Amino acid sequence: MLGLRELSAEEIGYILDTAVGFEQVSTRSVKKAPPLRGKVVVNLFFEDSTRTRNSFALAANRLSADIIEFTKKTSSVSKGETLLDTARNLEAMGIDIVVVRHNAGGASRFLSRNVNACVVNAGDGFCEHPTQGLLDVYTIRKIKGTLEGLKIAIVGDVAHSRVARSDMWAMTKLGAEVTFVGPPTLMPAQAERLPVKVSYCLDEVIEKVDVINMLRIQFERLGGNPFPSIREYSHYFGLTAERMKRAKGNILVMHPGPINRGLEIESEVADGRNSVILEQVTNGLAVRMAVLFLVNQAAAQRVD
């Protein structure tokens, strides 16, 4: 599972349908099922993460897999070991699935070509974050029934966002119309070649959309000065309670987290009745269980 770009609408639908069956595992008295018993999953994270790493760990646990937690800071990467050597050494211990997050785009694809274990991309550079894309469309589908014909705005730091890219692939394949909104300095180069509309004015878009996904301003990735001040950004592109008054009454407000409260989204909106931000996190668990389960099934078929 490297990205959503190469998946068909049917394949995405199959993963989402599978995830539905995993929801109930988390609600019953024994929150565990046995399909990955005896398998080893490695969380190979070269960047910080709260939601994704813990969500994958819990998903693996609920499927009865064993999980190894790898973080850059406490490993031999700080002694200069490369990504591939790290993965190969872990593989020599007998692992089955590697969940990898890396700041370089294509890292998971590179790894998948060089190790025998299955690779799941948990975010690579600005390229993709496929399980986030899946949980976003899963959340929308669960509430709205379908993505067909929905208008969706993805707002903010699109240029540095792998979430925006995975969302775009999944949402457009499932029939939604996606608009990227943000200042020109935070738009990806050649955005017009992507299957989306582009707008530089949130006020023009807010009234028309069924779903709005507010991206985090990624200060750790920003180079230069893409906008004059935080206050000015917030004034033009922040989701404020004032702006929400002009949105559709049943608009879904999403955010991949972590939130910069008061910057891209006001607390009143993030915690408001249209917000599904915590539902996204809950659904992420079922989606990741489905992905780990299906990846393991595919591997079982491969060994003939």
Add this chain to the structure above:
Amino acid sequence: MKVILDSRQIERIVEDLAARIVSDVPAGSDIATIGVRSRGEVLAQRLSSRLAEKLGKDVPCGTLDITLYRDDLNSPQGAGQPQVRTTEIGFDIDGKVIILVDDVLHTGRSTRAAMDALIDLGRPMAVKLAVLVDRLGRELPIQADYAGYMCDAAADKLVQVRFVEPDGKDEVVIE
């Protein structure tokens, strides 16, 4: 293809299964049926309404998806990319007599998986197994408590149960 049971025979078997369950289960016990997806689901619904008529009280009915508990998930010639579906049991199974319902009992592997799945949901007072067709060929030490029709089909044959709800007509065939 050979039809071994038609709709009238199936109806009579379901009636007979219900009668045997009622005479067997101690009076006053809390009884519920749980069907194994997908044909067991239909059979469980029918059994539930028959039991409700006979007992004069509501007999709740649930559906169990056993995909995650199958023992062939990791075998190359096994499950492939199976469809995981939902388990829908809208009642507490603790302390109840659960009638586990499947269409065909053959190797016993599905029943083993179903029992494991059930135990993860709670602690029933007892679990009884009811099946429409009991086919020879057990690979595990599992037997039905209530079996409708005994069948000795050759190992390479497929015993297929069809119900009106998903298939358009009630019948059991050997292919």
